Amino acid sequence: MRALLSVLAATCLAMPLWAQDSSEPLIERQGSPTQPIYDNPSVPDAETVVHPDEQVVAGLSSDSVAITASFDGSDILIYGAVKRETAIPPGPPIEVIITVEAPSGSATVWRKERKAGIWVNAQSVRIAAAPSFYAVATSGPLDQILRPEWDNRYRISLTHAMRAFAGREDVDSTVPFTEALLRIRKGEGLYRLDENAVSIIDQTLFRADVRLPANLIEGAYKTRIFLLRDGRVVDAFVAPITVSKVGLERWLYRLAFDQPLIYGLMSLAVAVIAGWGASAAFRSLRRA
Amino acid sequence: MQIYLPIAEVSVNAFTLIGLGGLVGLMSGLFGVGGGFLITPLLFFIGIPPPIAVATGANQVVASSVSGVLAHVKRKSVDFRMGGVLLVGGLIGSFLGVIVFNILQSLGQIDLVVQLCYVVFLGLIGLMMLQESIRTMRRSKNPTYRKRLHQHNWVHKWPLKMKFRASGLYISIFPPLLVGVAVGVLAAIMGVGGGFIMVPAMIYLLGMPTKVVVGTSLFQITFVTAFTTLMHAVSYNTVDVMLAVLLIIGGVVGAQIGTQLGAKLRAEQLRILLALLVLLVCGKLALDLFLTPDDLYEITAGVK
Numbered sequence: 001m002r003a004l005l006s007v008l009a010a011t012c013l014a015m016p017l018w019a020q021d022s023s024e025p026l027i028e029r030q031g032s033p034t035q036p037i038y039d040n041p042s043v044p045d046a047e048t049v050v051h052p053d054e055q056v057v058a059g060l061s062s063d064s065v066a067i068t069a070s071f072d073g074s075d076i077l078i079y080g081a082v083k084r085e086t087a088i089p090p091g092p093p094i095e096v097i098i099t100v101e102a103p104s105g106s107a108t109v110w111r112k113e114r115k116a117g118i119w120v121n122a123q124s125v126r127i128a129a130a131p132s133f134y135a136v137a138t139s140g141p142l143d144q145i146l147r148p149e150w151d152n153r154y155r156i157s158l159t160h161a162m163r164a165f166a167g168r169e170d171v172d173s174t175v176p177f178t179e180a181l182l183r184i185r186k187g188e189g190l191y192r193l194d195e196n197a198v199s200i201i202d203q204t205l206f207r208a209d210v211r212l213p214a215n216l217i218e219g220a221y222k223t224r225i226f227l228l229r230d231g232r233v234v235d236a237f238v239a240p241i242t243v244s245k246v247g248l249e250r251w252l253y254r255l256a257f258d259q260p261l262i263y264g265l266m267s268l269a270v271a272v273i274a275g276w277g278a279s280a281a282f283r284s285l286r287r288a
Numbered sequence: 289m290q291i292y293l294p295i296a297e298v299s300v301n302a303f304t305l306i307g308l309g310g311l312v313g314l315m316s317g318l319f320g321v322g323g324g325f326l327i328t329p330l331l332f333f334i335g336i337p338p339p340i341a342v343a344t345g346a347n348q349v350v351a352s353s354v355s356g357v358l359a360h361v362k363r364k365s366v367d368f369r370m371g372g373v374l375l376v377g378g379l380i381g382s383f384l385g386v387i388v389f390n391i392l393q394s395l396g397q398i399d400l401v402v403q404l405c406y407v408v409f410l411g412l413i414g415l416m417m418l419q420e421s422i423r424t425m426r427r428s429k430n431p432t433y434r435k436r437l438h439q440h441n442w443v444h445k446w447p448l449k450m451k452f453r454a455s456g457l458y459i460s461i462f463p464p465l466l467v468g469v470a471v472g473v474l475a476a477i478m479g480v481g482g483g484f485i486m487v488p489a490m491i492y493l494l495g496m497p498t499k500v501v502v503g504t505s506l507f508q509i510t511f512v513t514a515f516t517t518l519m520h521a522v523s524y525n526t527v528d529v530m531l532a533v534l535l536i537i538g539g540v541v542g543a544q545i546g547t548q549l550g551a552k553l554r555a556e557q558l559r560i561l562l563a564l565l566v567l568l569v570c571g572k573l574a575l576d577l578f579l580t581p582d583d584l585y586e587i588t589a590g591v592k
Contacts, residue, residue: 069530071292072299110586118577120400121586180585214290214299215335249294249530256295256525264521267347267529268514271536275354278540282548283362 054094055083056227056237064242065212065221067249073214076100076241078137078223079207088203095138095145095228096198096206097156100241102133103219109177125177130162132217133190137197137208147231154226154233158182158191189213218244218253295528296340302534304334309348309538316352316539317359317546318553319562320487320502324349324480324513325406325569327535340528343520346513347532349481352539353510359547360503367454367500371507373461374486377468378475378512385476392477403577405478410570413488417563420492421556428556455496455504463494472512481509484566491559498555 058080065074078098088094107130113122138145142157151157162178171177185191190213198208210223221241227234245253256263291302308330312323324345331341360366392398450461467489475482486505490496496504521527550558 067292069292070290072290108588110588112581112584112586114580118400119579119581177585180583181587184583184585184587214292215297216299217297245294249292252294252529256521256527256529260522260525261518263529264518264527267521267527267532268350268517270529270533271347271351271514271517272354274533274536274540275351275356275543276358278355278544279358282359282544 053084053086053089053234054227054229055235056225057081057083058225058237058239060223060239060241063240064244065216066244066246067216067218068247069249071214071216071249073216074212076210076212076223077207078210078225079205080225080237081206082204082227089229092230094200094203095140096200096208097139097142097146097226097228098137098198098208098210099156099222099224099226100133100135100137100210100212101161101222101224102131102217102243103221104129104131105217106130107181109181111171111177111180123171125171125174127162127178127181130181130185133213133221134158134161135192135194135210137194137210139196139198139200139206141195142193145228145231150228150231150233154224154236156224156226158186158193161191190215212243216243291530291534293336293340293528293531295525296336296344296531298335298337300334300336300531305531305534306538308334309352309535310542311538312348312535313352313355313539313542313544314546314549315542315565316349316483316506317356317543317548318550318558319483319546319565320356320505321481321483321562323352323483323539324475325410325478325484328480329569329573336528336531339520339524339526340531343517343524343526344528344531344535346481346516346520347527347529348535348539349513350510350517351532351536352543353481353506353513355540355543356547357503357506357510359544360506363503363551364454365500366503366507367452367496368504368507369450370452370455370457370464370490370494370496370500371504373450373464374468374471374504374508375511377465377470378472378482378508379515381469381472381474382476382512382515383472384469385473388473389477402478403573405474407570407574407577409474409485410566410573413485414563414567414570416492417488417559418567421559421563424556425560452496454500455494457494457496459494467493468508475512475516481513483509484562487562498559502550 058078061075061077061079065076082094107127109125109127110121111123112119115122136142136156136158146156151160155161159178159182162181182191197210198206200206221243223239223241225237225239227236244250252263255266289302290299291305292299308327312327312330315321315326316323327345327348328341331345332338336344357366389398392401448461449458451458467486471482471486471489474480474485483505486508487501490501490505491498517527553561
């Protein structure tokens with residue numbers, strides 16, 4: 001059983017977490033005892049959530065985002081409630097953290113150095129997978145409501161957004177490079193931490209609006225909702241969001257990748273016709 | 289008005305793009321440069337991924353150079369024979385340039401080489417043009433100076449001579465062929481049409497009269513950039529036609545206005561303007577290399 005579990009855990013860690021079968025229901029509870037998806041082997045088994053007294057029930061205002069030509073970002077309302085069989089436990093109040101994550105891509109972070117008077121890209125750190133968008137919304141200050149070991153296990157905060165380094169590192173420390181990636185992407189609005197953006201009513205109902213930026217790439221996004229008490233995750237919930245191009249955007253994208261020669265000739269034709277058209281238009285304009 | 293670009297996967301302001309296209313089109317009609325050396329960095333600046341900016345920039349240059357060259361054909365200021373020889377050289381050069389590009393890329397130093405190429409060539413050409421046009425203007429104020437009709441130098445002793453009627457030249461085909469090859473190599477490495485190198489080369493190395501230089505340069509650029517666009521679309525899927533259309537809308541109008549304006553301005557004034565523009569771009573690029581950058585770190589997509 002242990003062997004089976006560790007194999008399962010390893011498989012789940014190895015593949016992207018959002019790679020779910022499309023036939024599955026759109027919203028599915030994860031983190032049940034038989035599916036230790038978030039289990040980090042370094043955390044003892046006793047810490048694993050088993051039959052939580054409090055469970056998340058949640059929904060999204062939409063489970064798909066359509067990218068059209070006039071796409072200018074999108075707001076997703078994430079709402080839900082805490083389901084309990086018993087009374088509200090005493091102690092610190094319930095807290096909620098919501099993350100929205102885009103598919104990952106590889107990236108290279110360069111550091112410039114002055115060589116012979118000019119600044120050139122000298123050292124680099126290659127990152128195998130970092131999401132192109134990652135937002136964290138919380139009901140309170142993140143460092144107060146989430147304990148580091150639980151952050152580590154569920155990979156919640158921004159510092160955990162990056163997965164792994166690719167290839168051999170030839171730098172003394174990768175830390176300044178990963179910090180630079182976070183800093184630059186935060187500056188571009190691609191990585192966000194919105195503390196107090198989740199509102200909770202009566203320790204039961206919660207809601208948050210998450211803004212998806214205009215520079216969205218196509219793919220399967222993942223929303224995670226964590227229920228916390230005393231810095232520990234008591235329940236977690238995962239829901240996918242499908243972001244896809246529609247209409248003209250989709251048609252052009254498919255043509256460019258499926259029929260590149262036709263697409264290229266079409267681009268040229270557009271250019272030549274536009275150039276010729278403008279020339280003709282100006283000539284008739286001057287004659288008139 | 290924001291618009292989502294399907295291949296670049298970013299959302300940008302449509303009017304910014306039309307304005308950019310217009311500015312570059314104006315340069316194209318006025319100076320006979322394709323504008324690739326302006327549009328590619330400007331697209332980087334507004335957040336278009338570099339490979340998309342290079343490929344789509346080439347497509348936009350096709351449109352503005354077609355627009356410009358047609359206006360020049362009307363004015364009979366295109367030397368088709370010279371353009372053809374330059375084009376043959378250009379395609380050979382572009383092929384060689386792609387090989388050099390791949391070697392540099394495998395060494396991981398392509399960005400630096402491209403930047404240095406820009407600084408060195410723009411600097412040299414800009415200074416050369418500025419000096420030449422100032423000298424010409426001084427002479428034109430001095431009535432005793434009489435310009436020689438033809439300047440004969442070593443280039444005119446080469447074999448395989450050909451008559452270029454529109455340019456009023458009778459020279460060996462090797463100088464234009466070599467100019468074409470050199471421009472092709474640089475164009476492939478720097479991702480530009482090469483007009484800003486070719487125009488001065490045609491004036492100073494080949495001795496072509498200024499009035500046919502712009503049209504002939506645009507003629508050659510049209511074909512080289514069309515070839516480049518197709519290569520990028522087929523091998524890297526980096527041409528964003530939505531982005532191109534917006535740039536083109538501004539570009540073709542700008543190119544027409546530029547050609548009209550160019551017919552009214554005097555050739556020397558035009559050359560001073562181009563020289564100043566070239567030096568300005570060069571200065572900006574050189575500063576980027578020498579000044580301490582705001583952020584020492586930079587992210588590039590993909591693993592090198």
